[in-house]
Amino acid sequence: xxxxxxxxxxxxxxxxxxxxxxxxxxxxxxxxxxxxxxxxxxxxxxxxxxxxxxxxxxxxxxxxxxxxxxxxxxxxxxxxxxxxxxx
Numbered sequence: 772x773x774x775x776x777x778x779x780x781x782x783x784x785x786x787x788x789x790x791x792x793x794x795x796x797x798x799x800x801x802x803x804x805x806x807x808x809x810x811x812x813x814x815x816x817x818x819x820x821x822x823x824x825x826x827x828x829x830x831x832x833x834x835x836x837x838x839x840x841x842x843x844x845x846x847x848x849x850x851x852x853x854x855x856x857x858x
Contacts, residue, residue: 798843810840
């Protein structure tokens with residue numbers, strides 16, 4: 772079972788909002804090790820937000836941050852390999 776379409780759309784919209792806010796930062800120039808480090812840092816922030824029972828908004832933003840760094844890694848690896856896999 773996967774999240775419903777409305778949930779997926781809300782998540783992608785939040786991801787895009789956060790990406791637009793940091794659009795000046797070029798992740799494609801960052802080494803994969805740095806992106807991976809940031810992914811782990813964001814995952815830690817998400818875990819901390821959940822453990823500290825922060826607001827729903829804070830937890831959702833941290834979850835979107837984690838997804839954004841995973842997306843950046845996905846994009847960078849594909850571009851460096853010059854492949855369109857997986858689609």
